[in-house]
Amino acid sequence: MSTHYPHLLAPLDLGFTTLANRVIMGSMHTGLEDGRQHLPALAAYFAERARGGVGLIVTGGFAPNIEGWAKPLAGTLATSGAARRHRAITDAVHAEGGKIALQILHTGRNAYHPFCVAPSRIKSPIGVFTPRELSAAGVERQISAFARCAKLAREAGYDGVEVMGSEGYLINQFLAARTNRRTDAWGGPYEHRMRFPVEIVSRMREAVGPDFIIIYRLSMLDLVPDGGTWDEAVTLAQAVTHAGATILNTGIGWHEARVPTIATSVPRGAFAWVTKKMRETLRAQGLQIPLVTSNRINTPEVAEGLLADGSADLVSLARPLLADPFFVAKARAGRPQDINTCIACNQACLDHAFENKLASCLVNPRAGHETTLLITPALRRKRCAVVGAGPAGLAAATTLAERGHEVHLFEAAAQIGGQFNLARRIPGKEEFAETLRYFTQRLQATGVHMHLGVRADAQALLAQRFDEVLLATGVLPRSPDIPGQDNAHVLSYVQVLQGAEVGPRVAIVGAGGIGFDVAEFLVTPPGHSATLNLTQWLAEWGVADPAQVRGGVVPPQPAPPARQVTLLQRKSGKPGRGLGKTTGWIHRAALQMKQVQMIGGVHYERITPQGLLVSIGEKRKEQRLIECDTVVLCAGQEPLRELQAPLQAAGVSVHLIGGAHEAAELDAKRAIDQGTRLAARL
Ligand code: FAD
Ligand code: NAP
Ligand code: SF4
Numbered sequence: 001m002s003t004h005y006p007h008l009l010a011p012l013d014l015g016f017t018t019l020a021n022r023v024i025m026g027s028m029h030t031g032l033e034d035g036r037q038h039l040p041a042l043a044a045y046f047a048e049r050a051r052g053g054v055g056l057i058v059t060g061g062f063a064p065n066i067e068g069w070a071k072p073l074a075g076t077l078a079t080s081g082a083a084r085r086h087r088a089i090t091d092a093v094h095a096e097g098g099k100i101a102l103q104i105l106h107t108g109r110n111a112y113h114p115f116c117v118a119p120s121r122i123k124s125p126i127g128v129f130t131p132r133e134l135s136a137a138g139v140e141r142q143i144s145a146f147a148r149c150a151k152l153a154r155e156a157g158y159d160g161v162e163v164m165g166s167e168g169y170l171i172n173q174f175l176a177a178r179t180n181r182r183t184d185a186w187g188g189p190y191e192h193r194m195r196f197p198v199e200i201v202s203r204m205r206e207a208v209g210p211d212f213i214i215i216y217r218l219s220m221l222d223l224v225p226d227g228g229t230w231d232e233a234v235t236l237a238q239a240v241t242h243a244g245a246t247i248l249n250t251g252i253g254w255h256e257a258r259v260p261t262i263a264t265s266v267p268r269g270a271f272a273w274v275t276k277k278m279r280e281t282l283r284a285q286g287l288q289i290p291l292v293t294s295n296r297i298n299t300p301e302v303a304e305g306l307l308a309d310g311s312a313d314l315v316s317l318a319r320p321l322l323a324d325p326f327f328v329a330k331a332r333a334g335r336p337q338d339i340n341t342c343i344a345c346n347q348a349c350l351d352h353a354f355e356n357k358l359a360s361c362l363v364n365p366r367a368g369h370e371t372t373l374l375i376t377p378a379l380r381r382k383r384c385a386v387v388g389a390g391p392a393g394l395a396a397a398t399t400l401a402e403r404g405h406e407v408h409l410f411e412a413a414a415q416i417g418g419q420f421n422l423a424r425r426i427p428g429k430e431e432f433a434e435t436l437r438y439f440t441q442r443l444q445a446t447g448v449h450m451h452l453g454v455r456a457d458a459q460a461l462l463a464q465r466f467d468e469v470l471l472a473t474g475v476l477p478r479s480p481d482i483p484g485q486d487n488a489h490v491l492s493y494v495q496v497l498q499g500a501e502v503g504p505r506v507a508i509v510g511a512g513g514i515g516f517d518v519a520e521f522l523v524t525p526p527g528h529s530a531t532l533n534l535t536q537w538l539a540e541w542g543v544a545d546p547a548q549v550r551g552g553v554v555p556p557q558p559a560p561p562a563r564q565v566t567l568l569q570r571k572s573g574k575p576g577r578g579l580g581k582t583t584g585w586i587h588r589a590a591l592q593m594k595q596v597q598m599i600g601g602v603h604y605e606r607i608t609p610q611g612l613l614v615s616i617g618e619k620r621k622e623q624r625l626i627e628c629d630t631v632v633l634c635a636g637q638e639p640l641r642e643l644q645a646p647l648q649a650a651g652v653s654v655h656l657i658g659g660a661h662e663a664a665e666l667d668a669k670r671a672i673d674q675g676t677r678l679a680a681r682l
Helices: 036-051 080-095 136-157 169-174 195-208 231-244 272-284 302-307 319-322 327-332 350-354 389-403 434-447 460-465 492-499 513-523 532-539 584-593 642-650 668-681
Strands: 023-025 054-060 101-103 160-165 215-220 247-252 292-293 314-317 383-387 404-412 449-452 468-471 475-478 490-492 505-509 564-567 596-599 602-608 613-617 622-627 630-633 638-639 655-657
Touching: 036 054, 036 080, 054 160, 080 101, 080 136, 101 136, 101 622, 136 160, 136 195, 160 169, 160 195, 195 215, 195 231, 215 231, 215 272, 231 247, 231 272, 247 272, 247 314, 247 327, 272 292, 302 314, 319 327, 319 460, 350 532, 383 389, 389 434, 389 468, 389 668, 460 642, 468 642, 490 492, 492 513, 492 630, 505 513, 505 613, 513 564, 513 584, 642 655
Parallel strands: 023 054, 023 314, 054 101, 101 160, 160 215, 215 247, 247 292, 292 314, 383 404, 383 468, 404 449, 468 655, 490 630, 505 564, 505 630, 564 596
Antiparallel strands: 475 638, 602 613, 613 622
16 A cells, blocks of 8 residues: 555456556547547557556547537547557557546537437537437447447457446436437336446446446436436446446536536535445445546545545546646655646636647646657757746746756746736635646756746846746736726726725726636635535535435525626627636626626726716717726736847847737636747757
């Protein structure tokens, strides 16, 4: 047993094979699954995670047939030819001493293609196509396709498969009465509805033999009205175990659920109680099948705690292994502080997957790009200055130093972080502090020379004769130039987030990412972030015990807002359209629950001691005074690059990164990516 994290790092004997530890890399769609040309990159991506010591990797979803595609030409494993190609992946993982299972995903009605099928002809609220109802023969064909896919996975060298039975995909659609209105042997009472997954598992077991891992991902909490009951979930868990499953994984929430399940504002380990409840029930019935818990487990401490308290036998980490492939190795070495922690932002992983882009990671731009973004030793050691220790400067400085350059990092503030120091103060964004902890470690480990509290100027930089100067000086808040904005009750978002006093009624000018975050900050009483209090969070989002309420959802009970806030923008339409693809709805819903008024299509007339006078509509006919005690300006940013011209004029090699390069549509994803890529080249 390892001295660090004894539960997490304990091996798990499955009878016919042993997992090295209790960490499963959960399935994530990267986009690399969907084209033959990407197979080498996918193999390198998994090999790096296997090298990092994870116990078992689960691939992104592969469809067992065309009907099961998530989108046209999605990754499919249906032929021996495809199985041969997958050897590149399994060989690469095995060469690193790892184990890997292939996830079989049939999306049913959630698919983005016209051949989609479902138990009944009911369109998904998040789907584009109305599915074709499967005939009885069609149901049989889907089951055979699952079994064939498992057999091919074995042929391809995989150590097992995961059956995707949750998140509202085809299997879930058979299980729930809301999506299964069949009157034949596959519909009606629950015993009929659950025949589909049970048949799949038992035919798979028959096809692959006894010594092959079958993980069944079971929806333990549907989080949709008319979802499954607890008794149904338990009955299914028993049945798939008897049918031949080796491991049960926890699925939480259908994709169409209106409860966030993995975003950064979800408390860590928020749904482990569901797995614990299932594990206790199954153990009481004498079933010893190992259970995996998942969702928002991003540190070894959290994982160890959940395993130690009997919540589960294994933990599933998906995004945390995008952020740091060496999570397990660092935990094993007793160096958790070196882990690049997933901040659950979804910005480069899930958002990319939904935008049909290759998935990567905001805090680790190498994720998914292991074969192209190489951090190699520099051919010639240079003296480099990096000005600004925000995300762009931190990424650049540590990458340059890792490559062997002499790096001097100048930061005007007393601490590193730039705007991330403001972001981490937002209720629900506490995780952002982890990135700063990680970079603090990296700066030390790579030997970057720190100059904190030093505002670099052109003369000083010139005097030190650097070979390269990287300007990562970030942004300045944009002034919206509204008449009266020099009133004392007008504050910038920086002042507000740094603790300036704010009255009980607030108008916010600008409804971008920062306007939304500032609104969240202002409606939450200090020290009452629901992200840090699981009971409060579950009540706010209306999550209930599935043993009490079908589907585990009840009406939300938000805490009252700390202030009355109005959020404004000049664009017409509902504010918040430009927020993250997979998280924007959460921000909008959270503010609606706190009664924040959102108004689009305004023209700012002037600020008076009584409040903010706006006119509304194209012709500006209607005038309205938003009565408030404080006006907060969140009107975007301008780049800060005053050092560029004098340095360039003196012939210095100058590079702009992050906000200093371009403030429009700036986010930390771009800042870190740009800093890393530039530093990898210099
Ligand atoms: P900055 O972070 O602005 O850093 C620039 C640094 O340079 C500063 O520390 C500054 O002090 C220093 N500096 C400037 N001039 C000098 C000089 N002459 N000498 C020395 N030092 C100097 N992004 C996301 O991707 N996701 C989010 O969820 C998110 N949420 C946010 C929430 C809030 C409330 C805020 C304010 C921002 C948020 N952002 C988010 C934006 C993100 O923080 C920025 O995009 C990112 O910080 C930009 O990085 P940067 O390194 O370019 O600049
Ligand atoms: P932003 O998203 O560009 O929003 C700026 C807001 O100010 C908009 O609502 C804009 O809307 C308004 N505005 C622009 N110019 C104005 C002017 N002259 N007068 C009055 N209003 C004006 O920028 P941000 O909110 O400052 O955020 C900065 C970056 O941080 C964003 O690009 C974002 O990616 C990142 N961020 C991301 C998140 C996240 O959750 N992913 C959270 C926070 C920040 P109108 O022009 O319609 O008025
Ligand atoms: Fe985690 Fe954000 Fe990276 Fe996705 S992009 S893995 S959520 S840190």
